Amino acid sequence: MSVQFLGLELAHPIVNGSGTYDAIAARRAFGDALLERFPFSAFVSKTITLQPRAGNPPPRLYETPAGLINSIGLPNKGLRGYLAHDLPELARLPVPLITNVMGSTAEDIAALLEAVDARPEVAAVELNVSCPNVKTGLDIGADPRELEAVLGRVRPRTAKPLIVKLTPNAADPAAAAEAAEAAGADAVALINTLRAYAPHPRRASAPWLGGGTGGLSGPAVRAVALAQVRAVAQRVAIPVVGMGGVQTGRHAADLLEAGATLVAVGTESFRDPAAAERIRAELDDLFAKSGQNAPGHEWSARMSR
Amino acid sequence: MSDRTLAPFGRRGVEVAERRELGAYVVLTARDPDGPPPRPGQFYMLAAAERWGGGEDERPFLPRAFSVLRAADGRLEFMLEAVGPGTSRLCDLRPGDGLWLTGPLGVGFTAPADGGRALLCGGGVGTAPLAIWQDELLAAGRPAPALLGFRDAAHAAGAALLANPRVATDDGSAGHHGLVTELLARELRSASRTTVYACGPPAMLEAVRALCAARCVPAQLALEAGMACGFGACFGCVVPTGDGGYVRLCVDGPVLEAATLAGVPAH
Numbered sequence: 001m002s003v004q005f006l007g008l009e010l011a012h013p014i015v016n017g018s019g020t021y022d023a024i025a026a027r028r029a030f031g032d033a034l035l036e037r038f039p040f041s042a043f044v045s046k047t048i049t050l051q052p053r054a055g056n057p058p059p060r061l062y063e064t065p066a067g068l069i070n071s072i073g074l075p076n077k078g079l080r081g082y083l084a085h086d087l088p089e090l091a092r093l094p095v096p097l098i099t100n101v102m103g104s105t106a107e108d109i110a111a112l113l114e115a116v117d118a119r120p121e122v123a124a125v126e127l128n129v130s131c132p133n134v135k136t137g138l139d140i141g142a143d144p145r146e147l148e149a150v151l152g153r154v155r156p157r158t159a160k161p162l163i164v165k166l167t168p169n170a171a172d173p174a175a176a177a178e179a180a181e182a183a184g185a186d187a188v189a190l191i192n193t194l195r196a197y198a199p200h201p202r203r204a205s206a207p208w209l210g211g212g213t214g215g216l217s218g219p220a221v222r223a224v225a226l227a228q229v230r231a232v233a234q235r236v237a238i239p240v241v242g243m244g245g246v247q248t249g250r251h252a253a254d255l256l257e258a259g260a261t262l263v264a265v266g267t268e269s270f271r272d273p274a275a276a277e278r279i280r281a282e283l284d285d286l287f288a289k290s291g292q293n294a295p296g297h298e299w300s301a302r303m304s305r
Numbered sequence: 306m307s308d309r310t311l312a313p314f315g316r317r318g319v320e321v322a323e324r325r326e327l328g329a330y331v332v333l334t335a336r337d338p339d340g341p342p343p344r345p346g347q348f349y350m351l352a353a354a355e356r357w358g359g360g361e362d363e364r365p366f367l368p369r370a371f372s373v374l375r376a377a378d379g380r381l382e383f384m385l386e387a388v389g390p391g392t393s394r395l396c397d398l399r400p401g402d403g404l405w406l407t408g409p410l411g412v413g414f415t416a417p418a419d420g421g422r423a424l425l426c427g428g429g430v431g432t433a434p435l436a437i438w439q440d441e442l443l444a445a446g447r448p449a450p451a452l453l454g455f456r457d458a459a460h461a462a463g464a465a466l467l468a469n470p471r472v473a474t475d476d477g478s479a480g481h482h483g484l485v486t487e488l489l490a491r492e493l494r495s496a497s498r499t500t501v502y503a504c505g506p507p508a509m510l511e512a513v514r515a516l517c518a519a520r521c522v523p524a525q526l527a528l529e530a531g532m533a534c535g536f537g538a539c540f541g542c543v544v545p546t547g548d549g550g551y552v553r554l555c556v557d558g559p560v561l562e563a564a565t566l567a568g569v570p571a572h
Contacts (some may be wrong), residue, residue: 025537025556029410033314054550058570061541063362068533072540075551202492218366270534271352271368274315274409 001289003166005239005262006124006161008096010041012281014252018100018126018165018264019046019072026273031186035094039276043097044083045090045262047128050108052078057210062198063244067220067245068267069196071211078116088119096123098163106153107250117158121305124202125160127151130167130192141167144179144248149220151183163241166190168228169220177232177240182260188266190232191225218267219245233259247275261285309414309562310341312536314405318354321398322380328462329396329398330346330430333384334524335404338379345438346413346527346560350373353382354403357562360390362443368405370532372434372504372559374466384421384433384463410535411559414438414525416447419501422564425451425467426489426513428458428505434527434530436466443468451493454485454509476544486512500525501563511569530554530570542571 001275003010023043027034055075062069077085082099090097099122102167103109109127116122129141129150140146141164157163164180166173168191177188193215200206225244243259244269246252252263268275307530321411323334343349352368374382387393398404412432417423423442425435431441432453442449451470458478466469472480472486481488486509493499494515502514504527517524530542543551544558547567552558 020538020539022540025553028309028556029312029313029536031311032312037314055540055543057545058541058543058551059531060543061533061539063366066358066366068534070539070541073538075543192349195351227434233537264549267533270539271535272316273534273538277315 001284003261005042006163006289008123009041009260010096011251012280012283013256013262013277014040015042015098015241015262015264016040016044016269016276018044018128019074020266021024022046024086030273035092035247037277038094038097039238039274039280040075042096042123043090043093043151044126045075045086045100047066047074047100047102048076048079048082048112049074049102050079050083059208059210062208062214064198064216064218064220065197067216067218068270069198069209069214069216070193071209073211073212079112083115083119087119091121093294097121098124098126099184100128100165102128106150110153110157111149112163113154113158113162113272117160117207119205122160123161124186125158126163126165126189127154128165128192130165130169135172139167139169140283141176142170146170147176148179151180155184161186163187163189165192167192168224169195175227175236177236181236181238183240185239187239188232188236189243191228193223193296194221194224217245219243219247222251226254228262229255229304230258246279249284249286250278252279252283252288308344308346308415309342309411310347310409312408312552313340316350316405319404319406320402321402321404324398325402327460327465329386330463331354331387332374333383333385333395333398335381335383335558336379337370337381337406339375340381340406341409343373343381343428343437344375344413344455346372346434347409347411348495348535348559349381349383349406349410351396352405353502354405357394360394362390365391365394367391367533368535370529370535370555373409373437374433374526375437375440384430384466386430392519394572407535411555412557414502414527415561416442418443418498421498421500424489424499424501425448425449426485426501426503426505428454428485429456429463429508431503431505431509432466433528435463435502438502439467442495452485452488452491454505455479484512486516487508491514493517503527507569507571511535512568513568514563514566517563525560526563526566526569527560528554528558528569
């Protein structure tokens with residue numbers, strides 16, 4: 001069930017959500033088996049910023065009913081560190097590489113896009129306009145006009161396909177998706193984590209998370225993801241990468257039916273490093289059983305665009 | 306020998322072979338015929354195959370990390386104490402029940418320099434990685450005396466997992482009445498060429514770190530932190546290092562050289 005996506009021929013529609021899989025660390029834990037059974041058809045890097053970031057103080061995690069709140073704070077080596085140390089490693093993965101970047105000004109974003117544009121190892125760029133747990137703010141993804149203005153300025157800085165990772169913490173994510181499309185985005189990805197708060201179990205009025213607030217992911221957000229992906233896919237013609245609480249092939253199929261071209265697995269990989277491999281196999285089975293006239297036909301139409 | 310055994314990729318379904326109670330603890334044995342032998346100090350992510358979720362606060366959702374207690378003949382032992390929805394569910398497992406397992410993960414202990422002495426210091430469930438480590442040291446003909454601290458006599462039953470330990474309890478109901486780090490301080494007075502290996506609650510590890518730093522004794526600490534994945538994906542299990550950054554316990558630890566840490570965080 002190969003998929004055309006932004007000019008890339010992907011082996012199947014399952015990718016990873018940015019920041020939910022560190023392929024370099026995973027190779028240290030699992031060795032070459034990771035490469036031999038690489039579970040994603042494209043690899044999305046964690047978010048890269050211009051300057052290095054240490055990330056938020058711990059605690060960074062809080063388990064909820066059927067989910068997880070994280071307050072990681074986008075730790076990364078910064079653009080130079082990424083290009084020098086991580087990119088050569090990620091280029092050895094057996095799938096195309098999508099580099100996720102975030103900047104707090106249009107100038108920063110432009111610098112990131114230009115630097116990545118010069119690297120042939122990068123197949124596409126994903127722009128994070130949505131991470132809710134970083135205090136640096138400028139939640140440009142929440143306001144469609146702001147998003148269109150910023151994208152309009154940075155879009156010309158790269159010839160690579162540009163995916164905009166939308167924020168779910170907005171009044172109208174579909175309007176933001178339309179703004180992204182109008183400003184030249186080649187695809188949109190959603191949902192990012194939902195802003196969430198965890199009370200400290202022992203200290204009154206204190207947050208548990210070192211970063212104060214965090215982002216909720218996992219099965220707890222699946223129904224929200226379905227609604228937002230459906231709403232966005234109805235409003236834009238560009239492809240949609242759908243994610244949010246996917247644990248099974250059925251969940252992936254639901255997002256494809258909602259209009260997604262690709263489906264990303266995130267939190268479920270924490271529970272099983274090879275979860276995406278199982279999800280793809282389950283999706284294959286559903287696809288095979290559905291034949292040409294059942295929902296599978298719809299999916300293949302979606303997937304070929 | 307490398308202090309890291311690579312894990313098979315992905316979680317695997319295994320079966321609980323045995324469950325025995327040891328005072329306040331449960332020792333769970335899992336059949337893992339296809340898994341590689343772990344290094345002492347490495348850990349596994351565990352989750353019950355059934356009813357993982359639906360406990361207190363509808364949890365657990367994520368797997369839980371446990372240092373391996375012992376490993377032999379395709380069987381893995383883990384030392385558990387029911388302190389929350391995850392550990393409670395795991396403690397309820399019975400022989401024949403299914404268990405999801407990923408590992409071995411992380412890096413384990415490294416042996417002291419030639420001619421040096423190992424001194425093990427544990428607290429509570431932190432006893433677990435010291436048992437497999439003491440086995441290996443003793444098998445290599447190296448002495449490995451152990452100091453273990455527990456809350457009370459019911460928990461001190463866990464001391465039986467090691468050979469010839471000296472025990473301290475908070476309430477004095479077994480062994481020395483006081484902290485295990487008091488035993489350690491005494492032991493380090495006469496120590497020469499000693500490496501301390503420690504695992505236990507944060508306050509104990511911080512005391513071990515400070516004690517060893519003051520006496521210029523190298524120490525390897527097996528730490529614990531809230532962890533979602535165990536293989537470097539989530540960036541949740543960080544501890545601050547002396548250089549102002551963070552390391553992930555799951556891929557850079559859980560065993561860390563004490564000298565690299567600014568302190569052992571309370572969480």
